[in-house]
Amino acid sequence: MRPADSSGMYQAYMNWYEQAKTSWEIGIELELTPSNIIYSGMGGSGASGDLIADWVWNRIEAPFFVLKGYHLPKWAGEETLLISVSVSGNTEETLSAFYEGVKKGCKVVVISSDGMLERVSRRASSFIKIPKPLAPRVGLPYMLYASLKLLESIGLVDDREIEDSIKVLKELKPKLSLDSKDNPAKHLADEIHFAVPIIYAPPLMAGVSYRFKASLAENAKMDSIVNVAPELCHNEIVAWERMNVDNYRVVLLRYEGEEPEIRERMEAIKEIVEESGQEPIEVRANAGDRLSKIVQNLYVCEMATYYSSLLRGVDPLSTRSIDRLKATLKRRLEYIHRYTELEDWATS
Ligand code: PA5
Numbered sequence: 431m432r433p434a435d436s437s438g439m440y441q442a443y444m445n446w447y448e449q450a451k452t453s454w455e456i457g458i459e460l461e462l463t464p465s466n467i468i469y470s471g472m473g474g475s476g477a478s479g480d481l482i483a484d485w486v487w488n489r490i491e492a493p494f495f496v497l498k499g500y501h502l503p504k505w506a507g508e509e510t511l512l513i514s515v516s517v518s519g520n521t522e523e524t525l526s527a528f529y530e531g532v533k534k535g536c537k538v539v540v541i542s543s544d545g546m547l548e549r550v551s552r553r554a555s556s557f558i559k560i561p562k563p564l565a566p567r568v569g570l571p572y573m574l575y576a577s578l579k580l581l582e583s584i585g586l587v588d589d590r591e592i593e594d595s596i597k598v599l600k601e602l603k604p605k606l607s608l609d610s611k612d613n614p615a616k617h618l619a620d621e622i623h624f625a626v627p628i629i630y631a632p633p634l635m636a637g638v639s640y641r642f643k644a645s646l647a648e649n650a651k652m653d654s655i656v657n658v659a660p661e662l663c664h665n666e667i668v669a670w671e672r673m674n675v676d677n678y679r680v681v682l683l684r685y686e687g688e689e690p691e692i693r694e695r696m697e698a699i700k701e702i703v704e705e706s707g708q709e710p711i712e713v714r715a716n717a718g719d720r721l722s723k724i725v726q727n728l729y730v731c732e733m734a735t736y737y738s739s740l741l742r743g744v745d746p747l748s749t750r751s752i753d754r755l756k757a758t759l760k761r762r763l764e765y766i767h768r769y770t771e772l773e774d775w776a777t778s
Contacts, residue, residue, distance in 0.1 A: 462537055464511035466492050466494075466505070467513065469497065473567075477573075484634055485634075502530045507534055512527070514541070515577070517542065517543055517560075517562065519544045528540070532553045542560070543562040558576050565747060567645050570728075594721070598725050618737075619740075623737075626654055634692075673706050685723040
């Protein structure tokens with residue numbers, strides 16, 4: 431494997447523990463008891479919402495809804511906590527949802543490092559400024575732990591599992607580094623960088639699986655297929671009756687202590703894949719609690735996308751197609767200018 435690229439991405443990935451600590455130490459003073467929560471953000475900024483949803487869905491009373499688009503659901507209102515997350519602060523979908531949230535009287539908390547969202551944040555209940563990362567995906571812990579801090583500060587989740595998950599990042603750092611001899615992320619990259627990975631995950635790892643897919647695309651310029659069990663057992667599994675396995679490499683995202691219905695299902699999926707002549711690769715989290723397991727698999731997979739970029743000789747930082755699409759949409763739609771008030775909010 432070549433040495434680390436010169437983009438600065440490697441160093442940024444190696445700073446995940448420090449990023450998490452920085453955000454976890456932010457002081458947030460807010461009194462809120464929302465009836466429901468909407469987490470609004472796109473791409474690397476929305477990813478934290480998926481991870482949190484997988485963790486909190488059966489531990490908090492309020493529904494937690496991840497919005498990846500322009501418009502708030504009809505039920506959003508004064509009882510809603512809207513968390514608007516954008517690194518650049520200029521993503522039009524997130525700005526649009528922010529605008530609607532203010533108009534509907536939602537309690538809005540902005541997490542951003544820059545841009546229009548910062549400028550209009552005086553309309554929000556709170557603004558959490560995070561350091562600007564090199565790219566949203568390498569700055570994920572800034573957003574994830576600022577969001578978790580917010581949820582903790584309003585009493586929705588407690589701090590112990592979150593602090594444990596930060597320790598996981600610290601422990602994993604040397605194991606995932608370039609000079610580590612037994613590096614699970616490098617092993618994973620070795621197995622997948624030449625193929626189209628098919629990533630199958632149980633619900634706890636749904637957000638991780640989607641982030642894995644997104645970072646494979648952005649860092650390594652690779653496409654992949656993602657599906658979540660049990661749903662995949664009701665449709666996608668049929669494709670394995672006539673699969674040409676040569677082009678694919680199956681990755682199963684797993685964890686110690688899987689519930690029986692998850693364990694048996696993942697084992698059954700594994701058997702079907704094996705019958706087709708392929709040995710699936712298992713990425714298995716063994717860290718303590720559920721959040722720690724999410725964070726462990728996330729970090730291993732994310733570093734595997736980075737190492738895949740090195741193996742494929744591509745620049746992990748550049749995402750030309752995203753920039754191009756954003757510019758095209760801006761030119762064609764000028765969407766955000768529908769909301770002329772946003773400019774007024776920024777200046778008054
Ligand atoms: O990884 C990326 O660069 C993208 O997925 C961005 O996160 C996405 O386009 C949203 O941009 P922002 O994070 O600035 O709101």
